[in-house]
Amino acid sequence: MTRAFWLVLVFACANSVPLSAAAQVSGPEPAAVAPEPSALPAPNAMPRTPLSEALTGQAAMDYHAGRILFDDQDYAGAAVKFDRAYLESRDPRLLWNIAACEKNLRHYAKVSVLLDRYIRESGATMPPDHRAEVDEVVHTVRQLISTVRVDTDQPGTLVFVDDQPVGSTPLPAPIVLDLGRRSFRLEKPGFKEQQFTRELSGGSQLQLDLVLERIDDSGQLRVIASPGQSIRVDGQILGDGEWSGALPSGDHVLRVTGEGMRAYDKEVAVIAGQARTLYVTLDREPTGGVPTWVWVGAGVVVAGGLATTGYFLFRSPKEVGPEPTSLGEVRL
Secondary structure, three states, X not given: OOHHHHHHOOOOOOOOOOHHHXXXXXXXXXXXXXXXXXXXXXXXXXXXXXXXXXXOHHHHHHHHHHHHHHHOOOHHHHHHHHHHHHHXXXXXXXXXXXHHHHHHOOOHHHHHHHHHHHHHHHHHHOOHHHHHHHHHHHHHHHHHEEEEEEEEOOOOOEEEXXXXXXXXXXXOOOEEEEOEEEEEEEEOOOEOOEEEEEEEOOOXXXXXXXXXXXXXXXXXXXXXXXXXXXXXXXXXXXXXXXXXXXXXXXXXXXXXXXXXXXXXXXXXXXXXOOEEEEEOOOOEOOOOOOOHHHHHHXXXXXXXXXXXXXXXXXXXXXXXXXXXOOOOOEEO
């Protein structure tokens, strides 16, 4: 490891060299994500005025608070303050100071991301001698990190590294990780979770091609009816008289039908990993012919007819027809 790596990243907050002569980065970025272009516009030129004089307002207060925390070896707190100052001022030199904090926290992947942003946002305004120092540090840091590309057969798989989410497949870029033992976890609904670890030596590339295993969420259903009776599940004919098979967990519609029999309809719940048996007995349809209500109605009509006939049969002859009068009128 070069001497410049330890000195250049430390000088930003060392007492012998003013922190204002260095630069800072934004706050902690996702440890597992490769560098991405900054969402903030880069300044047109790097100010030559020291940071302690160039910053004003809230940015100046956060910057000085960051210096105090760095001197007190609270590097995580210092990085937060420097990041806030950067968001207020957009001064890329603050990225260098944040990189110094992350280096002391041994977050080399973050250091690499920050230095790439520092170079990109400073552009041609960075003095050549300082650019040579930065390039040397970048070269050294790359020996302490590894890139890992994760590919799966299932898009939309969530990828976690050291319990931190880094995105879902397909990932847009390789994951940049510190050297050492790293834990990986992959999750997707309907598939078994995968967990494993890898030892990363630094300065290396790793390709992971993974196949996810589906979770068997089906259950067994057996339906026993009589021979010749049709068995349907969710509208599909599956058997005659008896059927058994696997169905996805959840509710299903069972229908059993037979010639001259009332249809049997039932909603059946299938539970994953469990078996269920249903015995179905169909009832016969009512006997064919004139419906009962017709016989009931006919009885009323017949009774009425008999009453009417009896009335005319038992009337006296005089009551049967009209009697003519002298004027030819009819008397009812």
